[in-house]
Amino acid sequence: xxxxxxxxxxxxxxxxxxxxxxxxxxxxxxxxxxxxxxxxxxxxxxxxxxxxxxxxxxxxxxxxxxxxxxxxxxxxxxxxxxxxxxxxxxxxxxxxxxxxxxxxxxxxxxxxxxxxxxxxxxxxxxxxxxxxxxxxxxxxxxxxxxxxxxxxxxxxxxxxxxxxxxxxxxxxxxxxxxxxxxxxxxxxxxxxxxx
Numbered sequence: 001x002x003x004x005x006x007x008x009x010x011x012x013x014x015x016x017x018x019x020x021x022x023x024x025x026x027x028x029x030x031x032x033x034x035x036x037x038x039x040x041x042x043x044x045x046x047x048x049x050x051x052x053x054x055x056x057x058x059x060x061x062x063x064x065x066x067x068x069x070x071x072x073x074x075x076x077x078x079x080x081x082x083x084x085x086x087x088x089x090x091x092x093x094x095x096x097x098x099x100x101x102x103x104x105x106x107x108x109x110x111x112x113x114x115x116x117x118x119x120x121x122x123x124x125x126x127x128x129x130x131x132x133x134x135x136x137x138x139x140x141x142x143x144x145x146x147x148x149x150x151x152x153x154x155x156x157x158x159x160x161x162x163x164x165x166x167x168x169x170x171x172x173x174x175x176x177x178x179x180x181x182x183x184x185x186x187x188x189x190x191x192x193x194x195x
Contacts, residue, residue: 009047009146009189010040010125016188017103017123031109031116035083036070037096038105038181041127045145047189049182050126051174052092053140064139066174068121068181069094071137080104080120092141093131099124105184108177121181144168149193166193 007015039050056064071087073080085096105121130141153162154173165175166182174182186192 008042010042012190013040013123013185013188014100014102014125017105031118033073033080033083033118033120034071035073035077035080035087035120035122036068036181037084037088038068038121038123038185039088039094039096039099039126040102040123041125041143043143043145045147047146048143049146049185050094050130050141050143051172051178052138052142053172055135055137055139057136065176065178066172067178069138069141070119081122083120084122091134091137093133094126094128096122096124096126098128099126105181108180119177119181121184123185144172146189146193149174151192 037050041048041050050069051066052069054063054065054067069088069091070084071091073083074086077083077086081096081101089095102123102125105123107118107120109116109118133139133141149166149168151164151166154165154167154175155161156163156165156173156175163175164179165173166179167173183192
């Protein structure tokens with residue numbers, strides 16, 4: 001009799017997202033829409049996520065932050081997948097069409113610069129390395145083993161108090177919107193890093 005194997009984190013995420021593949025990309029025209037790509041792969045160390053460190057720019061409210069590749073929706077984008085695909089290709093030279101679309105997470109809507117912003121997250125299994133980074137947008141890009149993320153509150157410059165965050169190698173801090181997106185992922189994967 002064959003022993004039953006526990007599904008991997010990526011398999012659990014994929015199974016949990018299947019119903020969301022056909023969710024429509026909707027939104028009121030009064031809001032700014034954006035989309036990011038949550039790229040996943042499994043390696044010897046387990047599940048890894050792809051993150052970027054945004055370039056330092058004085059006119060960018062997320063200047064220098066750790067984030068997922070993506071950006072603002074353009075009129076020619078059919079849906080959030082196309083926005084995330086175009087932006088990921090522009091920023092880090094990766095075409096998510098070469099991966100396997102797993103689905104979408106729930107849209108998130110922070111307030112930014114006095115405007116409403118709705119961010120859609122498409123989840124893609126993709127085992128590839130970044131290509132050419134756009135230095136105007138991205139300072140660094142890396143695959144991060146989920147098991148090496150440390151979950152602890154941190155103090156963020158220009159934002160009073162402590163904020164929930166994940167740190168990687170004691171110098172990369174993932175907080176804010178990206179932290180919220182990863183929270184959705186952990187629910188699908190069966191728990192946060194180390195749980």
